[in-house]
Amino acid sequence: MPSEGSINFFKPVEKIGVIGMGYVGIPSAVLFADVPHFKKVYGFQRNSESSGYKIDMLNSGISPLKGDEPGLKDLLKKVVSENKFECTSDFSKISECDVITLAIQTPFKNRDSLIPDFTPLKDGLEKTGRYMSKGSLVVLESTITPGTTEGMAKEILETESGLVAGKDFFLAHAPERVMVGRLLQNIREHDRIVGGISSYKPSDSGEKLILDGPDSPSTKRAIELYSPVLTKGKIIPMSATAAEVTKTAENTFRDLQIAAANQLALYCEAMGINFYDVFRGVDSLKGEGITRAMLLPGAGVGGHCLTKDTYHLERGIKIAAENSAKIANTGLNAGSPDPLDFPKGKDSLYVLARQINDFMPHHMLTLTKSALRRAGKDIKGSKIALLGWAFLANSDDARDTPSEVYYNLCKEEGACVFIHDPHVLKYPGVEISQSPEDVLKGADAVAILAGHREYYQMRPEIISGLINLKNGNPVIIDGRNVILPDAWIDKGFVYKGIGRGDKNGHPVRLDIPTGG
Ligand SMILES: NC(=O)c1ccc[n+]([C@@H]2O[C@H](COP(=O)([O-])OP(=O)(O)OC[C@H]3O[C@@H](n4cnc5c(N)ncnc54)[C@H](O)[C@@H]3O)[C@@H](O)[C@H]2O)c1
Numbered sequence: 001m002p003s004e005g006s007i008n009f010f011k012p013v014e015k016i017g018v019i020g021m022g023y024v025g026i027p028s029a030v031l032f033a034d035v036p037h038f039k040k041v042y043g044f045q046r047n048s049e050s051s052g053y054k055i056d057m058l059n060s061g062i063s064p065l066k067g068d069e070p071g072l073k074d075l076l077k078k079v080v081s082e083n084k085f086e087c088t089s090d091f092s093k094i095s096e097c098d099v100i101t102l103a104i105q106t107p108f109k110n111r112d113s114l115i116p117d118f119t120p121l122k123d124g125l126e127k128t129g130r131y132m133s134k135g136s137l138v139v140l141e142s143t144i145t146p147g148t149t150e151g152m153a154k155e156i157l158e159t160e161s162g163l164v165a166g167k168d169f170f171l172a173h174a175p176e177r178v179m180v181g182r183l184l185q186n187i188r189e190h191d192r193i194v195g196g197i198s199s200y201k202p203s204d205s206g207e208k209l210i211l212d213g214p215d216s217p218s219t220k221r222a223i224e225l226y227s228p229v230l231t232k233g234k235i236i237p238m239s240a241t242a243a244e245v246t247k248t249a250e251n252t253f254r255d256l257q258i259a260a261a262n263q264l265a266l267y268c269e270a271m272g273i274n275f276y277d278v279f280r281g282v283d284s285l286k287g288e289g290i291t292r293a294m295l296l297p298g299a300g301v302g303g304h305c306l307t308k309d310t311y312h313l314e315r316g317i318k319i320a321a322e323n324s325a326k327i328a329n330t331g332l333n334a335g336s337p338d339p340l341d342f343p344k345g346k347d348s349l350y351v352l353a354r355q356i357n358d359f360m361p362h363h364m365l366t367l368t369k370s371a372l373r374r375a376g377k378d379i380k381g382s383k384i385a386l387l388g389w390a391f392l393a394n395s396d397d398a399r400d401t402p403s404e405v406y407y408n409l410c411k412e413e414g415a416c417v418f419i420h421d422p423h424v425l426k427y428p429g430v431e432i433s434q435s436p437e438d439v440l441k442g443a444d445a446v447a448i449l450a451g452h453r454e455y456y457q458m459r460p461e462i463i464s465g466l467i468n469l470k471n472g473n474p475v476i477i478d479g480r481n482v483i484l485p486d487a488w489i490d491k492g493f494v495y496k497g498i499g500r501g502d503k504n505g506h507p508v509r510l511d512i513p514t515g516g
């Protein structure tokens with residue numbers, strides 16, 4: 001084992017353990033296994049009721065992941081047949097590994113508390129600490145609250161192993177930035193953020209020199225691990241905490257950009273103008289590095305990433321302030337101010353962005369009720385055709401979907417809601433139809449919640465033939481800018497669209513045929 005802070009590793013990385021055979025761990029493990037000079041990769045998977053089945057599947061060269069992952073099937077078969085990858089629930093094999101990476105889920109306990117449930121991750125860290133050898137590198141790939149690597153993870157590993165982080169073993173955070181559907185490509189091509197913990201080495205004068213970020217031996221060891229896997233991507237070294245903030249901030253900023261578009265859309269509606277005119281205008285200011293990356297407004301923000309990573313970041317600064325206060329109280333630097341200087345009593349901009357994005361399904365309800373009123377109907381007792389349950393266009397992923405919020409709000413108002421989605425076949429607690437006719441027949445209102453390509457094909461004359469014309473004008477609410485308002489207004493629809501202040505107050509045709 002190198003002396004404290006030394007960067008001369010005594011042996012190259014040969015055996016790797018990846019804990020957590022999921023969307024992140026499986027592609028990560030098979031890519032490591034395909035590197036010629038990495039001799040063996042163990043995929044550690046606990047033999048739980050919900051996921052234990054993966055062990056035999058993986059050892060048979062079959063991926064347990066849903067959906068198509070280009071290249072994964074063949075690569076998995078290859079590394080299994082070469083005996084370079086083996087899935088196991090025998091965690092004692094961790095002792096053979098030079099490197100252990102943890103790709104374990106880090107969900108929030110519930111949408112309200114927004115406190116992460118680190119139970120599975122802590123279990124993975126305890127097993128790692130129990131079996132890891134001196135000189136090994138531990139890397140957390142899970143999305144975690146900033147401060148976790150230098151904090152909770154380091155504490156658990158040191159307690160379980162009796163070793164000292166940064167001296168007897170290396171510790172880093174290398175967050176995953178993959179998208180389901182292109183896991184291998186993303187790992188190979190995205191730049192890789194690598195953040196090792198700080199180490200210390202004695203200077204000639206006997207003082208302790210801090211080796212941090214790119215100079216940290218843990219960072220350097222992690223670079224040795226990830227470099228052979230990258231094709232287009234390059235390594236971006238930094239400190240462990242900076243790596244944690246990078247991961248959570250990249251999604252926080254995307255959420256913020258979407259919230260900015262949503263707020264502007266609400267302003268445009270209130271001022272009777274078309275958001276998309278303003279979008280084109282603002283977007284035209286390009287060149288000289290002065291572009292404004294404006295994103296698009298919509299019926300809300302769903303998914304596993306953007307709905308949570310802001311709260312990881314917020315929790316990270318809260319913990320940093322608490323830790324600072326603890327030091328302040330120990331008299332080391334008594335009375336030191338709160339490390340965060342921020343306008344007193346003001347909410348975080350990022351939390352406000354989350355609140356604006358979470359408001360959008362509520363705005364969809366406002367538009368629905370207003371349109372039904374203009375058609376002389378009450379939402380209570382109305383039939384609403386909800387088009388699009390997935391949180392993302394042309395996807396079957398419905399995690400944290402805004403459609404569920406809108407659905408529950410309409411039900412609370414006494415509406416009967418029928419759901420259509422061509423990609424999401426089932427979801428707990430609701431029925432989802434793949435037949436547009438069944439959902440649209442007799443509907444008083446059509447609400448578009450996801451921008452699936454199928455919905456761009458809808459024609460007003462076809463839809464009006466299906467829905468309920470007998471008691472007044474049909475209604476359509478467009479949450480994803482899918483339809484052209486005039487064509488539908490001409491057919492007698494009452495139209496409302498997010499950001500469409502220029503059309504939301506359109507005159508309503510009263511001479512529509514109510515059908516035979
Ligand atoms: N899925 C994505 O697209 C994606 C993208 C970026 C980041 N991430 C992050 O990566 C992490 C993993 O996400 P995922 O989607 O791969 O999760 P997942 O649920 O698909 O896989 C986690 C796996 O770990 C196993 N596991 C849990 N606790 C364990 C333990 N103590 N010991 C051994 N195995 C254990 C589970 O059984 C499961 O098989 C999360 O923090 C997530 O936020 C995921």
Ligand SMILES: CC(=O)N[C@@H]1[C@@H](OP(=O)(O)OP(=O)(O)OC[C@H]2O[C@@H](n3ccc(=O)[nH]c3=O)[C@H](O)[C@@H]2O)O[C@H](CO)[C@@H](O)[C@@H]1O
Pocket residue numbers: 176177178179250251254258295296297298299300301302303304305306391392393
């Ligand atoms: C590795 C990782 O963490 N990757 C993340 C993942 O994020 P994701 O899977 O959650 O997908 P997103 O595209 O972010 O959409 C989220 C929701 O926001 C709505 N939305 C979107 C854009 C817009 O202009 N207006 C909107 O309203 C949309 O309908 C949906 O509900 O992939 C993104 C690249 O796709 C990445 O950038 C992002 O880091």
